[in-house]
Amino acid sequence: MARGQHRSGSPETPTDPLERARNAFDEGRWTAAYGFFREADEQSSLGADELEDMALNAYLIGRDSEAVALLARALRQREHGEDPRAARTSFWLGFVAHNRGDHAQAEAWFGRAEQLLPPQPLDLPERVYALLPQAFLTLVRGNAEEAGRLFSAAFDLARRHHDADAEVLACLGRGQSLVAQGDSEAGIPVLDAALATATTAGVSPVIVGLAYCAVISSCRAAFDVDRAREWTDALDHWCKAHPDLSPYRGQCLIHRAEIDQLRGDWSQALDEAQRACRRLERAPDRAAAGAAHYQLAELHRLCGRLEDAEGNYRAAGRWGHDVQPGLALLRLAQGDIAAAVAGLRRVMEVEAEGDVRRIALASAYVEVMLAAGDVTAARRGADELLAAAEGSGSAHLRAIADHASGCVLLAEGRPVEALASLRRALRVWSGSNVPYEAARAQASIATACAELGDHDGAAMAREAAQRTFEELGARGELARVEPTSGSTFGRGLTGREIEVLRLVTRGLTNRQIASELAISEKTVARHLSNIFVKIDVPSRAAATAYAFTHNLV
Secondary structure, eight states, X not given: OTTSOSOOOOSSOOOOHHHHHXXXXXXXXXXXXHHHHHHHHHHSOOOHHHHHHHHHHXXXXXXXXXXXXXXXXXXXXXXXXXXXXXXXXXXXXXXXXXXXXXXXXXXHHHHHHHHTSOSOOTTOGGGHHHHHHHHHHHHHTTOHHHXXXXXXXXXXXXXXXXXXXXXXXXXXXXXXXXXXXXXXXXXXXXXXXXXHHHTTTTOOHHHHHHHHHHHXXXXXXXXXXXXXXXXXXXXXXXXXXXXXXXXXXXXXXXHHHHHHHHHTOHHHHHHHHHHHHHHHHTSSOHHHHHHHHXXXXXXXXXXXXXXXXXXXXXXXXXXXXXXXTHHHHHHHHTTOHHHHHHHHHHHHHHSOTTOHHHHHHHHHHHHHHHHTTOHHHHHHHHHHHXXXXXXXXXXXXXXXXXXXXXXXXXXXXXXXXXXXXXXXXXXXXXXXXXXXXXXXXXXXXXXXXXXXXXXXXXXXXXXXXXXHHHHHTOHHHHXXXXXXXXXXXXXXXXXXXXXXXXXXXXXXXXXXXXXXXXXXXXXHHHXXXXXXHHHTOSSHHHHHHHHHHTTOO
């Protein structure tokens, strides 16, 4: 039944509790089905097949501990009878352990699955349940090419023996391996096919939920925003159609919050993230709870609620989730540039290249290093993003790289090239309905236009950005798009003071600024003194932070 092989019911209401359990399960009434299973087990101890079905039913309604106990009973029965299907039961024990966050136990059960198989025949159907975890662990350890080969072998074996669950798992693994190798163009259609099969071929709902989450995560990793949105909507619909469902509903809320954030519905995203935190804190999966708190922290930071963001980043850390780059961007918003730089430099030195988090880290690294006045370091981050985008085929990733590069080009005093990069990013984000990123690009375009003397263009771009930030509630960004008056920017800074401030952000000394502007060092010092008073900062570093925060570079 848990594998979608039982009949959907009979015209008359059955009296046998096991039959009633099967019918209720097929109808998606999993809480009722579990009650009937327990009744049947009390009347007469269930066999291994029924125990396995009951265990997966328990898992779906959030009774993980009971699922483990039931699977252990089924495994003992199969081992006693020297049934090769014991390997499959051990696989399910590993599956439940992994999704509870008990990774050491999961590896032990996966290893047990392989030990339970006889050496011959090699084509034994249950052998796929030893191949799958071997392939998965190979992928987790970073050997995507070898993992892809193992998943392909598992897929062929599952298809030969008509095992729909294993076929979907193997297909998901093949797609994820291709994405991990940087071949999203080939990997994403494989993932789409896996999910289409999962939702149409009578596959266990346990596998259906896993398939949705795996495909959405891979789409996010490949920066395929439109596809991630589409599958997230489908997952949301599936979860709502199964109110008894427990293990994927929290993950669904996180995905929904991420997509609502991208769409610009931040109020809804906050609600979804808060509900995810409440639900997942009661679940055994620490990683999922950490991800929920991190997502909530990001939303608070974007809305300018910095104290709330701080609390949720700390909660994410307690649940084992890495808090970078969000925490560094929070420190930047708080004016603590040194802490922001230190946090990002640490993770940038240790995070693996090609990891999806590396893109977010590099993007934040550019922003923080520009605020710190280290244009050389920011250029390294932007170049890394450009290289990652070059072979990805992802328009969204290319837009991230173009925006970062455009900001660095502005800091390098190259507004014409910056404008071209920033407009490319704006076209992508506007076309994909990602309003926050589009508004950030508009704010940077305003700076480039001002640098080129086009004050009308600057004003229009700045007003467009300001309107979007106000609609979103992005209070932290509104300071970046303060209206200008003639040639005066910021808090009454003159055009010459703006020039001096921009050169300070590039790390130039007073002597170098004097040479650049053909004025005396004494005049430069006077300008700096006026700047410090007008924007109320004590140092060059703080003035640099102000310039970047207020989009004056």
